[in-house]
Amino acid sequence: MTPRGGRDDIEGLETLADGRSVVKVRIRSPAEGGEANRALIDLLARALEVPKKNVRLMSGATSRLKQVAVDGNPAALSAALRILTSTGRKQPKE
Numbered sequence: 001m002t003p004r005g006g007r008d009d010i011e012g013l014e015t016l017a018d019g020r021s022v023v024k025v026r027i028r029s030p031a032e033g034g035e036a037n038r039a040l041i042d043l044l045a046r047a048l049e050v051p052k053k054n055v056r057l058m059s060g061a062t063s064r065l066k067q068v069a070v071d072g073n074p075a076a077l078s079a080a081l082r083i084l085t086s087t088g089r090k091q092p093k094e
Contacts, residue, residue: 001040001064003031008043013085022065023085037061044068048080 005026014024025043029035037057045052050072060066070077 001036001066002026003029003036003064008039010043010047010084023081031062034061037066040066040068044070047084048072048077050077 002025005028007026008028009026011024011026013021015021025040027036027039027043029039041052041055041057045055048055048070050070054071056069056071058067058069
């Protein structure tokens, strides 16, 4: 996650130097007082069309690299994530 990234957006997949694949996300909010983490949860909830209570930050509260858990229908979440991380993806609803 990139705080103060100029916009709230899911930019796609990125492969880290260690070979792990991650979802690259930009957040407008600063990384102060948990603002960026709350904005991340809001963005993911809107993008995946689930309630905010279904998105939880599991680790990385003070790191750019985060782990989140999303409760919901696995098939629907997987399909939505594939669309969001591909070229020409749909944008999250405002």
